[in-house]
Amino acid sequence: MAELKTNFHGTWVDRITCKQFVESVTDYFENKLTAVDRTSFEAHLAECSGCPTHLEQMRTTIASLGKLTNGLPELHPKARKELLAVYRKWKAHS
Amino acid sequence: MxxxxxxxxxxxxxxxxxxxxxxxxxxxxxxxxxxxxxxxxxxxxxxxxxxxxxxxxxxxxxxxxxxxxxxxxxxxxxxxxxxxxxxxxxxxxxxxxxxxxxxxxxxxxxxVPFSQLVDLETDQNDPALPEEFFNSADSDADWIGWWHKDNHPTAWQNIPETTAFISEMRTKLETALMTLPHMQGQVIYFRDVLGYESQEICNILNLSETNQRVLLHRARSKVRLALEQYFNEV
Structure with missing residues (x-):
C-alpha cells in the first residue's frame, strides 16, 4: 500500500492518489482548494510522472476551447434585417 | 417595401x-x-x-x-x-x-425536467475519468488509485500548426461539446469558450457554485479525453 504521508519541502503532508489529483484539477485552477489540500496536490505533482502531463493537457484543453469564439456563427444579414424590423415594430407600439 | x-x-x-x-x-x-x-x-x-x-x-x-x-x-x-x-x-x-x-x-x-438534469449530471458516481484508468486492488494493490500502466498520460506531441489541422481540431472540440450532457455543455461553453465568470454562470443557469464547478470539471475532463483520443490517432 502506498504511504499515506509524503515529504514536501520538509513537511509531511497527506499523500493523494492520481485519481484524487485528477478530480481536483478544476478546484485547483479555480483556487478552491484549502491550503492543506493545495499542498497535497502540489506534493503529488512533484512526485508523480503522469499527473503533470494530465494537468498540462487540461490547460491545453481550456486554451483550445477559448479559441472557438473565432468561429461563432455570424448573424445572417436577412435574419439581422428581420430582427431590426421587429425592433422597429416594437418601437412603434411601445 | x-x-x-x-x-x-x-x-x-x-x-x-x-x-x-x-x-x-x-x-x-x-x-x-x-x-x-x-x-x-x-x-x-x-x-x-x-x-x-x-x-x-x-x-x-x-x-x-x-x-x-x-x-x-x-x-x-x-x-x-x-x-x-x-x-x-x-x-x-x-x-x-x-x-x-x-x-x-x-x-x-x-x-427529463431541468431540475433533474442538474442532479443527474452532478451525481457522485460519475468520475472525471473511467475507473479503469487507475489501479485497482486487482491490477496493483500497492498503488491503488494511481495511473494504470496502460493509461498513463503521455504528452501530446507534434501538434501541427497547419490550417487543416486547426480546423479539424475545432470540429473535434465542437463535436465533443455537443456530446456532453446538457448542463455540462452549457457550463463549459460559458466558462471556457466565452470566458464568463463562475458567478455569472451560476446566475444565468441558476446553479449553486459547487454544482457549477462539478459540472465544469466533468465537462473539461471529457473534452480532454476526446482530444486525447484524437491525438492518439493523429
Missing part, C-alpha cells in the same frame, strides 16, 4: 458599424428603451452568435435553437422597461435564453 427603402436601410445598417459603440449597460438599456436602433443592432451583433451556440447545446437542434433565440429577443424587448439592472445585461439576456431553450428543448424532446 420599395427597393429604395431596402437600400437606404442597408446603408443605415452599415453605418452602425462605424458609430462608436454604447459602452455601458445603462447606456444600452436607455438607448433601447428610447427606440435607438443602433443599440439593438449592437446587441444583435455582440450576442446573437453565442446565443445560438448556447441554445444549440441545450436543444441539440439548430432550428429549435434559432427559434429559442428569436423568442429571447422578443422577450428582451418586452421586458426591457422592467429591467432593473440587478444583474448585468449580459446575465439577464442569457438567463432569458436559458429559460426559452429549456422550454423549447423539453417540448421537442419530451426529456
Amino acid at each position: 420599395y427597393i429604395g427603402q431596402v437600400l437606404s436601410e442597408r446603408q443605415s445598417n452599415d453605418n452602425f458599424a462605424t458609430d462608436p459603440p454604447l459602452d455601458s449597460d445603462n447606456q444600452l438599456v436607455e438607448a433601447l428603451r428610447e427606440g435607438d436602433e443602433r443599440a439593438f443592432a449592437q446587441l444583435l451583433d455582440k450576442y446573437h452568435g453565442s446565443m445560438i451556440r448556447v441554445a444549440t447545446l441545450y436543444c441539440r437542434d439548430e432550428q429549435v435553437a434559432e427559434d429559442a433565440t428569436q423568442e429571447t429577443w422578443l422577450a428582451i424587448l418586452n421586458g426591457i422597461h422592467q429591467f432593473e439592472g440587478r444583474s448585468t445585461l449580459k446575465t439577464w439576456i442569457f438567463s432569458i435564453l436559458s429559460n426559452k431553450a429549456k422550454t423549447r428543448g423539453q417540448r421537442e424532446r419530451r426529456s
Whole structure:
C-alpha cells in the first residue's frame, strides 16, 4: 500500500492518489482548494510522472476551447434585417 | 417595401458599424428603451452568435435553437422597461435564453425536467475519468488509485500548426461539446469558450457554485479525453 504521508519541502503532508489529483484539477485552477489540500496536490505533482502531463493537457484543453469564439456563427444579414424590423415594430407600439 | 427603402436601410445598417459603440449597460438599456436602433443592432451583433451556440447545446437542434433565440429577443424587448439592472445585461439576456431553450428543448424532446438534469449530471458516481484508468486492488494493490500502466498520460506531441489541422481540431472540440450532457455543455461553453465568470454562470443557469464547478470539471475532463483520443490517432 502506498504511504499515506509524503515529504514536501520538509513537511509531511497527506499523500493523494492520481485519481484524487485528477478530480481536483478544476478546484485547483479555480483556487478552491484549502491550503492543506493545495499542498497535497502540489506534493503529488512533484512526485508523480503522469499527473503533470494530465494537468498540462487540461490547460491545453481550456486554451483550445477559448479559441472557438473565432468561429461563432455570424448573424445572417436577412435574419439581422428581420430582427431590426421587429425592433422597429416594437418601437412603434411601445 | 420599395427597393429604395431596402437600400437606404442597408446603408443605415452599415453605418452602425462605424458609430462608436454604447459602452455601458445603462447606456444600452436607455438607448433601447428610447427606440435607438443602433443599440439593438449592437446587441444583435455582440450576442446573437453565442446565443445560438448556447441554445444549440441545450436543444441539440439548430432550428429549435434559432427559434429559442428569436423568442429571447422578443422577450428582451418586452421586458426591457422592467429591467432593473440587478444583474448585468449580459446575465439577464442569457438567463432569458436559458429559460426559452429549456422550454423549447423539453417540448421537442419530451426529456427529463431541468431540475433533474442538474442532479443527474452532478451525481457522485460519475468520475472525471473511467475507473479503469487507475489501479485497482486487482491490477496493483500497492498503488491503488494511481495511473494504470496502460493509461498513463503521455504528452501530446507534434501538434501541427497547419490550417487543416486547426480546423479539424475545432470540429473535434465542437463535436465533443455537443456530446456532453446538457448542463455540462452549457457550463463549459460559458466558462471556457466565452470566458464568463463562475458567478455569472451560476446566475444565468441558476446553479449553486459547487454544482457549477462539478459540472465544469466533468465537462473539461471529457473534452480532454476526446482530444486525447484524437491525438492518439493523429
